[in-house]
Amino acid sequence: MKIRFNEDAETVARIREGLRKKDGYCPCRLQRTEDNICMCKEFREQIADPEFEGYCHCRLYYKEK
Numbered sequence: 001m002k003i004r005f006n007e008d009a010e011t012v013a014r015i016r017e018g019l020r021k022k023d024g025y026c027p028c029r030l031q032r033t034e035d036n037i038c039m040c041k042e043f044r045e046q047i048a049d050p051e052f053e054g055y056c057h058c059r060l061y062y063k064e065k
Contacts, residue, residue, distance in 0.1 A: 002064040003047065006055065015060040028058040 005012050018027025019038055026036045035041035043056035046063060053065045 001047075001050075004062050004064065006059050006062060011059060015058050018058075019060075026058055 006015075015027060019025070021027070022032070024037050025032045026038050026040050029036040029040070038058075039047075039061065040057065043061060043063075046052045046054070046056070050065075053063055055062050
C-alpha cells in the first residue's frame with residue numbers, strides 16, 4: 001500500500017491553498033468537524049480497507065494497493 005499526492009500539481013496546489021484558508025479542514029466539506037480535518041475520516045477508513053484503491057474525496061491523495 002502507498003499513499004501519494006495527486007499527480008496533477010495544479011490540483012495539489014489548489015487544494016493545499018484551500019486547506020490553509022480553512023485551517024486544515026477539507027476544503028471540499030462545509031462542516032468544520034474533527035472528521036473533516038485533512039486527512040479526513042472518510043479517507044482514513046478507505047485506507048484501512050485493503051480492497052480500496054483511489055482518490056480521497058477532494059482528490060489530494062491517492063491510495064495505491
